[in-house]
Amino acid sequence: MTISVNGRALPLKVDARTSLLDLVRDRLALFGTKKGCDHGQCGACTVHVNGRRVASCLTLAAKVNGQNVTTIEGLSDGVTLHPMQQAFIDHDALQCGYCTPGQIMAAVACVAEGHATSREQIREYMSGNICRCGAYVGIVTAIEEAASKMRAS
Ligand code: FES
Ligand code: FES
DSSP states (O other), X not given: OEEXXXXXXXXXXXXXXXXXXXXXXXXXXOTTSOOSSSSSSSOTTXXXXXXXXXXXXXXXXXXXXXXXXXXXXXXXXXXSOOHHHHHHHHTTOOSXXXXXXXXXXXXXXXXXXXXXXXXXXXXXXXXXXXXXXXXXXXXXXXXXXXXXHHHHO
16 A cells, blocks of 8 residues: 655555554654554544544554545644644643644644634534543643634634
């Protein structure tokens, strides 16, 4: 199969049972994407496939053949942080940071979907991303701020 990961087309041979999460972490050494529950319940493994958020632990790598995958490593241009990354820093929207890459990828998609127009809506549409440290107040504030910047750009 060939998939584009963070803008690079990669020819790969994968076992049919391999999850997208194991592919990006174990084969491509993109360790930003985290394995939390491995059962689709925590959101730590969230990546984008063709711009849409998916739980990579529940997605077979073979299913993304020919598609564009973006992980947290591909979110910024390599020089300037994405507004969502910057907002998470500015608002202390993390403690241990384990859930953070998944939170940020989900948050970017949440804004793109038009589901970040109020704090209540952000909470609802980010409810699939669990933060065991309870950094939710900062997370919602960061998304609110980044959303206005993303809409303005
Ligand atoms: Fe995928 Fe928890 S590791 S949802
Ligand atoms: Fe620790 Fe969210 S910052 S789990």
